[in-house]
Amino acid sequence: MSQPARYLKQNVAIEPLFNQWYAWWYLLSPATAPLYVANLHAKIMQSFVSAPDIHVAALKNPALMGGPYINYGTDRAAEVKALLERTLKEQADSIRFAAALVELDKLLTTSGNGSSLEPLYKKVPDILQGYVELTYDLNHRPRPRFLEALLYRSPHYKESSQSLSLRLIEQDARKYVFSTPRLGGDGSIHVTRPFRHEALDRFFAMREQPGPVEEIREALGVAPSDSERFDTFFTDAPPPPRTRYDGDGVRLRYFGHACVLIESKDVSLLTDPVMSYPFSADTPRYTHADLPEKIDYVLITHGHADHLMLETLLQLRPRIGTLVVPRSSGGNLADPSLKLMLSNLGFKRVVELGDLETIEVPGGSITGLPFLGEHGDLDIQAKIAHLVDLGGKRMLMAADSNAIEPRVYDHCRSMLGEIDVMFLGMESEGAPMSWMYGPLLMTPLQRKMDQTRRLNGSNAERAIEIVTRLNPKQVFIYAMGREPWLGHVMAMGYTETSPQLIEARKLLDYCKQKGLVNDMPYCKAEYFVR
Numbered sequence: 316m317s318q319p320a321r322y323l324k325q326n327v328a329i330e331p332l333f334n335q336w337y338a339w340w341y342l343l344s345p346a347t348a349p350l351y352v353a354n355l356h357a358k359i360m361q362s363f364v365s366a367p368d369i370h371v372a373a374l375k376n377p378a379l380m381g382g383p384y385i386n387y388g389t390d391r392a393a394e395v396k397a398l399l400e401r402t403l404k405e406q407a408d409s410i411r412f413a414a415a416l417v418e419l420d421k422l423l424t425t426s427g428n429g430s431s432l433e434p435l436y437k438k439v440p441d442i443l444q445g446y447v448e449l450t451y452d453l454n455h456r457p458r459p460r461f462l463e464a465l466l467y468r469s470p471h472y473k474e475s476s477q478s479l480s481l482r483l484i485e486q487d488a489r490k491y492v493f494s495t496p497r498l499g500g501d502g503s504i505h506v507t508r509p510f511r512h513e514a515l516d517r518f519f520a521m522r523e524q525p526g527p528v529e530e531i532r533e534a535l536g537v538a539p540s541d542s543e544r545f546d547t548f549f550t551d552a553p554p555p556p557r558t559r560y561d562g563d564g565v566r567l568r569y570f571g572h573a574c575v576l577i578e579s580k581d582v583s584l585l586t587d588p589v590m591s592y593p594f595s596a597d598t599p600r601y602t603h604a605d606l607p608e609k610i611d612y613v614l615i616t617h618g619h620a621d622h623l624m625l626e627t628l629l630q631l632r633p634r635i636g637t638l639v640v641p642r643s644s645g646g647n648l649a650d651p652s653l654k655l656m657l658s659n660l661g662f663k664r665v666v667e668l669g670d671l672e673t674i675e676v677p678g679g680s681i682t683g684l685p686f687l688g689e690h691g692d693l694d695i696q697a698k699i700a701h702l703v704d705l706g707g708k709r710m711l712m713a714a715d716s717n718a719i720e721p722r723v724y725d726h727c728r729s730m731l732g733e734i735d736v737m738f739l740g741m742e743s744e745g746a747p748m749s750w751m752y753g754p755l756l757m758t759p760l761q762r763k764m765d766q767t768r769r770l771n772g773s774n775a776e777r778a779i780e781i782v783t784r785l786n787p788k789q790v791f792i793y794a795m796g797r798e799p800w801l802g803h804v805m806a807m808g809y810t811e812t813s814p815q816l817i818e819a820r821k822l823l824d825y826c827k828q829k830g831l832v833n834d835m836p837y838c839k840a841e842y843f844v845r
């Protein structure tokens with residue numbers, strides 16, 4: 316007997332996991348993941364196992380929420396211990412890989428003295444041989460260049476570590492993900508399929524096209540013992556139909572954080588997709604159910620987890636026409652290729668965009684503009700702002716650009732002309748560099764230096780520099796991490812006196828004085844550019 320076709324409920328949430336930790340940028344690249352496994356995950360778990368009460372006590376202070384503390388009670392120490400033991404066993408070669416990176420660094424710093432590097436190849440740790448070229452910069456400082464494309468085809472790219480947690484959610488609050496592994500026990504179902512698996516596309520397509528539940532359960536490898544729970548993810552009620560904007564000019568819909576749907580009659584573009592799930596919530600919002608059936612272009616500004624969010628991207632994968640990502644420098648450990656990463660994750664058409672490069676789109680174009688700062692002065696080139704031109708209306712989506720050198724915008728203005736709308740993030744007091752990049756460092760950085768190298772976006776003074784140079788008619792502040800559904804990736808804890816909000820309001824006041832349209836949208840907003 317054929318199975319009845321049912322719809323996937325709109326509020327089934329997924330969390331992509333890597334060794335049961337929330338998967339993001341540096342866990343997806345085979346060159347960097349081992350450093351996070353060895354230097355972050357194993358260490359946090361070891362610390363929790365030896366003294367869980369210290370973690371529990373620390374997290375009573377909300378200011379420590381983003382710190383290296385596991386957010387479970389002491390009763391789960393045995394489960395964390397089991398995960399730690401399994402990680403150390405199953406990821407033994409990752410841990411060797413991470414140690415080899417340190418060894419390679421030592422080899423280069425001690426022996427790369429300006430003479431030919433050729434004799435050193437034989438001394439490269441075996442696990443890295445064939446995956447690295449040894450080079451000098453123009454000051455004769457040695458540095459490795461990793462052959463990332465080869466690593467994706469090697470045993471070091473661990474699809475077996477990828478899995479997903481699925482569950483129904485009815486509220487925004489979710490545990491902060493970067494310091495706490497997912498252990499289950501929260502009504503979730505664990506799916507051990509790699510992220511590129513086509514069954515995931517079929518699963519998410521069932522939000523619109525009903526299908527047989529049993530068949531998709533088997534395709535996802537969900538155990539029969541989880542059938543009953545899996546069944547609760549489905550409904551007979553069809554979703555409301557999706558519509559596309561067909562009015563004049565450009566409609567902008569703010570989905571929260573840096574996620575904006577830009578639509579004209581001809582084309583739809585979505586920036587930095589991060590969105591909430593539909594459920595009856597107090598704060599109105601757009602959710603993935605409000606997206607058009609097909610999204611022609613998805614634009615990614617940079618790899619930070621609040622901008623490149625695999626959780627949202629995977630759900631949209633079959634509906635994305637072209638995924639536009641910034642071009643990385645290639646081979647530098649801190650700057651993995653987003654194109655290689657997303658192509659290997661099953662995204663069919665991934666296109667790189669560099670500074671001042673343009674992609675033609677129906678009725679307009681997308682041009683890359685420099686995005687400075689916000690990465691602790693590390694040489695990370697995979698970051699870009701987008702100038703979207705639709706029918707002559709020009710919108711700059713600047714993400715977390717920090718105008719540390721405002722003259723960049725003078726140069727851009729003389730080349731690109733006027734803009735109508737600017738969206739700018741102003742998370743002007745970010746974490747110290749080591750908070751995100753610490754596990755990648757070959758040598759620890761002194762605390763006082765680390766404190767000066769913060770992941771800061773523009774403050775009011777710098778934002779005003781951009782506004783005066785580019786002269787937009789409308790200014791919107793976005794990407795502030797204020798939405799209640801971002802708690803799992805951003806431990807912001809804003810209050811009215813938070814410096815980020817004070818700086819943001821200064822910019823809004825400035826825009827008011829100058830007679831510019833301005834706003835700092837929260838949760839949901841709609842604007843038109845005509």
Ligand SMILES: [Fe+2]
Nearest residue numbers: 617619689715
């Ligand atoms: Fe960022």
Ligand SMILES: [Fe+2]
Nearest residue numbers: 619621715794
């Ligand atoms: Fe951000």
